[in-house]
Amino acid sequence: MDMIHSNISEQENTTQRYEVLRELGDCYASVGSCEQAQRCYEKAALLGPDEADPYVGLGVVALEQGLLDDAEIAFRVACRLDSASSKAYAGLAMVAQERSDYKQSFDMYLRCLELDTDNLTALLGLFQTSCKMGSFAQVIHYLEVYLDMHPGDGSVMFSLAALYVKEGRLAEAETLLRDVLTLNPDNVDAADLLEEVEHGLAGQRQAGE
């Protein structure tokens, strides 16, 4: 068909159906329609055989349904297709966490955060697994990085403050908790923890005297 140049590349134009199906899969997954989401992701995977996202979607759907083996396979395929897919590593971490394999889960969350320090799911997952394992140094680092980027996130601020307390860094915990309460004076957990921290700090001061 002989037509005036349309300035649109072929590459740009050949992914449309894939994108429709992937978006549709994500929307179905968001409203809990797992079967329909799965159907869309499977079709998307056929249309975009080199794309990781449909496999991430399939993994999430399987995870939602408690099909951990299926979820792991899907997330592994996604990792193979795109070794920089932070979502795929987050998925593998969640599968491991469900299996109570906290070491594996912790490692996968870390891989995810190395690729995307902004991934809140991974951050909170890392926090949870850290609590289980009693190892906090790395999670503190990632929470601090995240807060640099999202300075007003109260839930992360509180989590970080809790970790400071566990590490005995009471002064830093006190500052952070005061910030949390400035943002939300009704945060009872923060108020309780702050009271505990202030008590601890007072004890330290007395011991110092």
Next chain:
Amino acid sequence: MAVENLGAKSGPLVSVLIPSYNRSEYLHTALASVVRQDYSNIEIIVIRDGGDPIDGVVRHFNDPRIIFIDRDDNRGKGFTLNEGLARAAGKYICYLDNDDLYYRHHVCTLVNALENETDCLVAYTDLYRTYCRIEYDGTREVLSKVVEVSRDFDRFVMLYFNHALHVSLMHRRDLVEKIGPYNEQLNVLIDWDLTRKLCFFTDFYHVNEVTGEYYSPVGESDRVSVRRRKDANDYLRNVLRIRTTRPAKPWPKINDVSIICVGRKLNQQIAGTLASIWRHTFYPYKVYLPLSQADLARLDVGMPNVATVAVEAGASPSECVDAALAGCEGEYTVVVPDGFEIREFWLEDSLYGLIESPGRREGFELEDSTDKLWAVVLETDDLRDARRRFPRASVRESLNAAGIKVRRVQPAEIPFQFDQLLCQSETAGRDGNWAQAGLMLEDIAGRYGNELWMKYRAAEAYFKAGEFDKACELVRQINGKKPTVDSLLLEARLKRREKNFRPAIVLLEEAERMLEGKELVWT
């Protein structure tokens, strides 16, 4: 007559021409899409131009409206379409390639437009370009359906290059008597040759609706026209052949241009000027070449549309112009000295202003004109008037004396404003200035038509700029009128962003239905 009534036998007969050369595996779908048209008063002329046998496919339909011309030798698409035109009896003609397809309302929409909505003798719709992957068994896996061009008729653009898809076109059959048959010497751009010739005689009516699909396999295309385009010289020869085609007059919709090429004598320089005119002029023209008898005797013009004019040896430039002017047929005349720099748009940039503001006793000095190499375009009557009244003066002086103002064209007067602005918006987008691109595209939609097409592109630009409210407003307007797969996808993304998943699902399901084309599956 309403659209619904046109399904009746009483509507005018429409001839659908389907040339077929190989790719016979897709013919069934193409033919089925014609047989199942809502509009029934059609004759379907299938012409096998050699290649794969298709009699089985044609017989399968057992439809008395099908006329089958089964020819073993491959004579080319031009010959094949002429064969079809010779057999056609319909008031209207439309075309379908053997691997493309019409939606059910295609013929009905175009007949309704031509019978009831316009005085134009040609109408065209929009088509999806369907990108597909060819599977091992030859089936086509649809990857996307995109309306790449949805352009309102623009004669100047049509003269420069095609903007109406052949498969989307319907024209009166009696126009063929005026434009002549398909040019069988062309082996590519046959479609454009037809549309270009048609625009000498009629405006085209654009029906802003998608009524069919043409297929583009990703990667290496198997289309004959694509393969042939790869020979750049051959392609250029075809372009020049088309651009120099002058259908028989009268031309109700185009004013002719006469180019008087003034040279002292026949030499390399004048030959070079002529060759450049041939290569760089897309507006229909005829060159008038005043030369002495001696020069004419040794002249060997290798280009079309050149008329020689005998002048006295040593004739002055104004005498040469006067001699040529006597025979000029064009409503506009260009006077250009040999050695003048001829580049793309050399003439059309100035001519367009003249065409758009007729009867102002005004000429335009061509853009590269200098005092030494002075060139002008103006209405032929104005030039004749000036020469008649001031025959002894130079051309320039005579125009001045006759009160014909000669000026340079202003930027706002040059053609292809729409294309230039579109290009600028694309540059802004490539530079990451999507908000600016969106503004420009909205402005284009307001000033230069092509409204839905430009509004969609503006919405897309605003989306990329993060100006979601603006994107949403525009894309809703489009989807309220003529949704496409792309516009539905964009609105769904905006809904999803707002976490309105249910409405997003509705939009995406509609987009997926369009892509799957379930309504297009014929048996």
